[in-house]
Every structure is written in structure tokens, then in C-alpha cells.
């Protein structure tokens with residue numbers, strides 16, 4: 001028996017949706033919390049499977065975790081540095097943040113290779129370059145990394161690619177390192193600012209997060225604190241795209257519009273009607289949207305995580321749209337699933353070419369990764385008939401209560417089990 005999500009298409013959406021806390025900030029904040037010498041309370045935690053996986057890893061480390069509504073209280077007082085070889089470590093990519101956190105705290109970590117969405121090659125060479133620059137040795141054997149250092153010393157590290165994960169991991173490894181660490185060509189994503197904000201609240205000395213040069217002065221102690229997570233810009237963007245695709249009027253609340261400016265300006269270029277508020281975005285129905293070309297880039301460029309749901313939207317736009325993903329050049333599996341539903345998409349020269357508008361028809365499709373799942377949910381809302389989405393665990397890893405949120409705006413969505 002397999003759990004699926006079913007969606008009956010053809011129902012225009014109406015109403016409002018509140019965006020949850022950022023998945024990609026949360027999965028870094030939880031490991032970062034263990035660097036403190038006392039309890040860290042994080043609020044605005046999304047109800048997603050990745051959080052459950054990370055809490056399971058915390059408990060392996062004997063870290064006390066208390067969940068109260070959307071708050072997590074993480075108390076590392078009695079923590080024990082344990083080899084992280086349990087299967088749960090392979091359930092998500094973000095488990096690799098325990099490399100930087102445990103190396104930073106203890107000078108030693110042994111951890112299995114992380115898992116997560118297959119989007120094409122996802123090496124961690126830049127993370128390792130950073131750890132070695134700080135004075136650590138890194139060995140990889142039988143699927144496990146052993147990273148250790150007698151003492152960590154500040155260093156200057158240039159990232160060949162502005163990697164989100166490497167920037168965060170090096171920041172965490174450097175908070176207790178002796179002296180100054182400078183990360184050059186650092187990633188500038190908002191989630192990095194959120195992690196730096198938490199660490200500075202704990203007593204770290206981090207400057208420049210959000211720019212391409214981040215400086216970390218090593219300190220000797222980090223205290224517990226309280227932190228509220230920033231809204232999830234990718235979830236917000238997903239619902240703005242959904243609204244533009246099939247809503248008469250949809251208000252997306254708890255948004256930092258600046259975080260999805262590349263998306264909203266691109267949607268307006270297609271002819272979508274958006275009203276940008278202080279902390280919300282109102283999408284209303286527009287007639288006659290037309291195709292555009294998209295090239296994904298590191299923040300503040302068009303987010304790679306939004307090119308997949310955007311592809312579904314572009315199947316309804318008149319003309320030809322091109323999508324080039326410079327971050328994950330192979331991130332096109334969603335196109336094959338959309339083709340099954342009637343989309344006119346071809347992939348050539350590393351780009352997807354989307355011809356629209358195309359009528360979509362419900363079918364049995366598979367979420368090959370988290371954001372492909374989002375693209376298929378939007379396609380299901382647009383399609384004639386019922387769409388059955390398999391491998392829904394991908395969606396539940398990153399979208400908090402997507403069923404409830406869609407039902408509240410008039411979507412007809414339910415879960416079922418099939419043979």
C-alpha cells in the first residue's frame with residue numbers, strides 16, 4: 001500500500017494562506033543550537049518531516065528537545081558527541097550541518113554521507129575545503145566522514161561557488177576557532193542571515209552575513225537564547241505562483257516580499273496581477289498571461305527551488321518560455337511528469353522549452369523531489385479530472401500542512417492509499 005495525494009482540478013482558489021517558518025533556515029538553526037551551553041528556544045518552526053528527522057538526530061546526541069506548538073526548546077547541556085551513523089542521517093541533506101556544529105563544538109565529528117533530493121551532482125567539496133582550512137583533517141571511508149582537529153584556527157576561505165550549505169557549515173565550524181575567519185564569495189541567501197542572527201544572539205561575533213564576505217571572530221562561550229525563524233520564501237513563492245495560476249484572489253501572508261523579488265517581478269512580466277504589501281502579497285486573476293525566459297541564480301537571483309513550480313505556471317502562458325537552471329543544471333525531472341499531464345515541454349541544450357497555453361489532464365504522477373512535488377500540486381489544481389501524486393513524502397519534507405492550506409482556499413485535495 002502506498003500513500004498518495006489526490007487533487008480534483010478545475011476549482012478556482014480564493015482566500016488567504018499564512019506562510020510557515022523557513023524550512024531551509026530551520027534545518028540549519030536546529031544543528032546550530034547545539035553550539036550553545038544552555039537551552040535555545042526557536043519559534044515559528046514549520047511542521048515538516050525534516051524537522052522530525054533533525055530532532056531524532058539531536059536525541060541521538062543526548063540533546064533534550066521539547067516541542068511546544070511551533071516552538072522547539074533545544075537543550076544541549078547534557079549532550080554527548082556520538083557518531084551519527086543512524087539511517088535518519090541519510091533522510092535529508094541538511095544533516096550535514098552537524099559536521100560544522102560538532103566540529104566547531106568538539107573538534108571531532110563522525111557522520112554518514114547526507115541524503116536529500118536528487119537534483120544532479122551535489123558534492124560537498126567546498127564544505128570540506130573550509131573545514132581543512134580551519135585546521136581539520138577529513139577522512140571518508142565506507143560512506144562516513146570523520147572530521148577532526150586538535151584545535152581550530154581562523155582562516156580565509158574563498159568559495160569557488162557561493163554555496164549555501166558550505167557558507168553555513170563553515171560559519172558554525174568557525175564560531176569557536178581561534179582568531180578571525182573570513183568567508184569570501186559567501187552565499188547571500190536570507191537563511192544564512194537567520195543562522196548568523198541566531199549565533200550572534202548566542203554570543204558569537206559574525207559580521208557580513210547576507211553579503212559575499214562574512215567575518216567570524218572566534219569566541220570562547222555561547223549561551224542559550226530565543227529566536228524566531230524568518231518566513232519561508234520558497235513556500236511563499238510557491239503559493240504566489242499557485243495564486244497566479246489558478247486563483248480569483250489569494251492573499252499570501254507572513255511574507256518578506258524582498259526575499260522573492262526575482263519571482264514577483266518575473267510573474268509581473270508575464271502579466272500576473274500582484275499587489276505587494278509590507279508583509280503580504282495579493283494575487284488576483286489576470287487575463288492573457290504570456291511566456292518569459294528564466295535563468296536561475298544564487299540569491300538574490302531567481303531561486304532554483306522556484307523554477308519547478310514556475311514551470312507549471314508557464315504551461316498556461318501564451319507563447320514559448322525557456323528555463324535555464326544554472327544552479328542545478330539537471331533539475332528537470334518535473335518536466336517529464338508534467339508532460340504526462342499534457343504539458344508541451346521539451347528539454348534541449350540544458351534548457352526546458354515550455355509552449356503554452358496547454359490544457360492539463362489529471363494522471364498518476366510521481367514527485368521526484370520536493371519542488372517537483374509542488375509543481376505537480378499546482379498542475380493538479382489546473383488539470384481536468386483527478387491527479388494522483390506518488391512519493392508524497394517529498395512534499396511533506398518541506399511544505400507544512402499543504403492539504404489544510406489548500407482546502408482553506410478552495411482546493412479539492414485529499415490523501416489516499418493505493419496498491
Ligand code: EPZ
Pocket residue numbers: 023024025027093094117121122123124125126127128161162163164165166187234304305327328370371398
Ligand atoms: C540549499 O542546498 C537548499 N537546501 C536547496 O533547497 C537549494 O536548492 C540550494 O541551497 C540552492 O539555493 C537547504 O538549504 C537545506 P548549495 P545546498 O550548496 O546548500 C554546488 C529545497 O528544495 N556545490 O548552495 O545543498 C551544488 O552542487 C532545497 O529546499 C558544489 O559544487 O546548495 C550546486 O550546484 C533543494 N560543491 C550549487 O553548488 C559544494 O561543496 C549550489 O549548492 C557545495 C555545493
